[in-house]
Amino acid sequence: MTQKTTDPLIQLSGVNRNFTDGPAALREVSVTVGRGEAVAILGPSGSGKSTLLNMIAGLDRPDSGTVTVDGVRVDGLDETGAARYRRERIGMVFQFFHLLDDLTVLDNVLLPAELTGLxxxxxxxxxxxxxxxxxxxxxxxxxxxxxxxxxxxxVAVARALMNRPPLLLADEPTGALDSASGADVAGLLRDLHADGQTVVLVTHDVRLAEETCTRTVRIVDGRIAADEPTARGRAARQAVTR
Structure with missing residues (x-):
């Protein structure tokens, strides 16, 4: 099982995000994810977990604070730079797949490579x-x-990994699946992490987080309420210290 390294892949420091209506989406969020970690961001609907994912993906910007991924200050990128960053450094998997039905499986997977000119x-x-x-x-x-x-x-995971990104983001990847298919995808994410892929998973499903990740970050009302290892993470640490 891959362990967290001392080399951080993701660093958020003092991130705040406010919207016009309602309470702040994120409040003074600071979190670090090391290369090779599998981290679940847990929280109920409206907790801020999707906003946090969008910050990491460069789809949204903080009102204050910094977001750095793989050495890139994501919060400072313009739209062109953010699009290039996502092509080169991020693979994204969504709840509803977002595959193009008029293309074959192969052509769907080839799309990211075409955008980068491979x-x-x-x-x-x-x-x-x-x-x-x-x-x-x-x-x-x-x-x-x-x-x-x-x-x-x-297929969506294959597309996300096409450009060999250092980071795989998964937003409720089993939310639209039956229990058997969900377990299948959970196993896939576990295997990818074991092979060295850094994974950040956003979910409200505690069981999925425990089965696939080595660490959970809980968000409540836009704040980090807990940051702790899962049973898999604790087992991995014990194996290293033996």
């Missing part, structure tokens, strides 16, 4: 390898609408 031969080789690794290579010519929810999420 050569077509290398892109196709990489896409086929990912689809094989994730167990959906036999659907390469199918359209997403013909796949199960769990299979579509595996």
């Amino acid at each position: 050569g077509r031969a290398e892109a196709r080789r990489r896409a086929h390898t990912l689809l094989e690794t994730l167990g959906v290579a036999h659907h390469v010519r199918a359209h997403p609408g013909r796949l199960s929810g769990g299979e579509r999420q595996r």
